[in-house]
Amino acid sequence: MDLITLQEAFTKSGFENLAEDATFTDRLLYGLRVCAIGMLIVFAVLLILCGVLYLFKLYYKLSQKKKAQPAVQPAAPAANTGADDEELTVAIATAAIAAARNDSDAAFRIVSIKKID
Numbered sequence: 196m197d198l199i200t201l202q203e204a205f206t207k208s209g210f211e212n213l214a215e216d217a218t219f220t221d222r223l224l225y226g227l228r229v230c231a232i233g234m235l236i237v238f239a240v241l242l243i244l245c246g247v248l249y250l251f252k253l254y255y256k257l258s259q260k261k262k263a264q265p266a267v268q269p270a271a272p273a274a275n276t277g278a279d280d281e282e283l284t285v286a287i288a289t290a291a292i293a294a295a296r297n298d299s300d301a302a303f304r305i306v307s308i309k310k311i312d
């Protein structure tokens with residue numbers, strides 16, 4: 196097939212298929228039909244994209260459920276054995292940081308805690 200015939204085939208709108216003596220109403224209806232077909236194609240593609248995004252969301256939620264670890268159970272409060280308040284504060288801060296990071300191993304060490312007025 197020749198390049199010019201391909202170009203003519205893709206650039207024609209089909210408007211030339213109307214009769215030469217077609218009325219304004221016929222031409223208007225033809226244009227509205229072409230417009231409606233174009234809009235249906237666009238909305239069909241948008242619906243397909245919505246479906247694909249919804250499937251991605253479901254896949255993400257299912258993968259998160261599989262990766263979810265059991266909740267950290269709070270330890271039973273130990274009897275006060277004379278440990279001072281600073282050690283308790285350091286232990287609480289370390290546990291809070293580890294819980295916020297969703298990490299059971301503490302890869303950090305708290306050196307000091309200063310009270311801010």
